[in-house]
Amino acid sequence: MISPIVSVPTGAPPSGATSLVDALEGGAVLMFPDLDFPLSPFEERFVERPFADGKAKNVNIRGEAATLKGAAGTPEEQAALRALLLRYRGFADDLIRTHLPAYLGRVTLAGTSYRPFEVDQRKLSWRRDDTRLHVDAFPSNPIGEKRILRIFRNINRDGQPRRWRVGEDFGSMAEKFLPRLPGYSPLSARLLAALRITKARRSEYDHLMLHLHDALKQDLDYQAKAPQQDVLFTPGQTWVTFSDLVMHGAMGGRYMLEQTAYLPVAAQADPERSPQRILARKLGRPLQ
Template identity: 85%
Template sequence: MISPILTVPGAGQAGPASLAEALEGGAVLMFPDLDFPLSPFETRFTERPFADGKAKNVNIRGKTATLRGAAGTPEEQAALRALLIRYREFAKGLIARYLPEYGTAITLAGTSYRPFDVDRRKMSWRRDDTRLHVDAFPSNPIGETRILRVFRNINPEGQPRLWRIGEDFGSMAEKFLPRLPGYSPLSARLLAALRITKAKRSEYDHLMLHLHDALKQDADYQAHAPQADVQFQPGETWVTFSDLVMHGAMGGRYMLEQTAYLPVAAQTHPDRSPQRILARKLGRPLQ
């Protein structure tokens, strides 16, 4: 089964509870008409990339919202930082309105401005985000936490953001779990002690990192696995659990993105999390 795209009108007729259940079931929520206008000064950020080119994205992180990876004059960088702070509040409001059952359990992480075309970001196969993958963080173990992301296409010229959506997580995991290396708690402790990782990797973190790499490295799977092309038009906002929905970013310039974390225990159905799905496939609790 391909992950479905669920269109949510501005009035939210689908109902808050059904939206959370749809998300946890592997859907991508698409909001076609949420308002997030750019000021006349801010429109320059969609006319050329205000990025130093050293990283894939420009972003703000933490309470100080320090701007990283930006280019431009001090005035322009201050305005770009303010835009990202405003988008963070927009995403926070969207979650509060349409996913109220998550309440205060949601924690907002990085907010990014993505001005480059996807194809220009291709490096090694591991960093090639056009390939179907699930999100996992090599240096930042998340354990019993979910990755929720809020995206918005701000392209001024009508260019859509192009994605590929893959099959459901459980079907993919059945194919790839048998070929993944075993988990070593000793190795996980060593990586944390050496500060290679910010915390000790759980078995879940270990499996997700290897699933991410195994998926991207398997050219036959990338070419022939169940998948569908999706377009997100300028002005559209979409939300998904990027650790559950297999996706590949295929093209498009100028996008905003907000990452948020949700504890598995705060889901409406924790058994639908990738943590619990992997445990069921293995027939035992994860370490």
């Protein structure tokens, strides 16, 4: 089954919140067609040209200090861009509060990013090629018993859509790729943490997800022939998904905002639908 796109109409009643959580945890992408997030006249410049130094894929703020990284422009412009990202962080928090109230008080907001560049088609490295179907995993930041929830918004003012493709369900993909993956070494995980190569000890789940991410991107036959569909997110649309569960590839588009959040597996309505528990079932044992 290919991950479904579930449209959430404006003014969707709170009674629909349970069904939205069910769809999200089942591997859907929730698409909100017209949530309000206007740009001020001063902020319009951020969708006219990239205010980024080009050293990274995006501009972002992280942590309580919300220090702006990767930006370009005058001090006034950088301050306004930081304020825009802080406002988007609040927008994402309100979206969760309104439409996913079951997660209220359990979600931790992480990095907020401004993505002004066209999707990188240069393919300098297959591992960094986000046009290929993949699930998200962070090499230096082990997730363990947390989920990766992401809130995206297309702010392009010229009508350009953000082009995605989504793949088959996580369980079907895992059945194909798990037999190929190398075994987990707790000793190696402790060593990586001791050397501060990773921010914490890499769990078996983190190990499997990193190798799934790489195996998916390396397999060009799978990329071409696996069940998948193209999706267009037009300007003004917001979409939300668990990017560790939904296979996706970003195929085109520029000027986007993104909020990353973490949710403990135990805080899900149904923890058994998490990739952590799916992988454990496929292996027939608890993960280390």
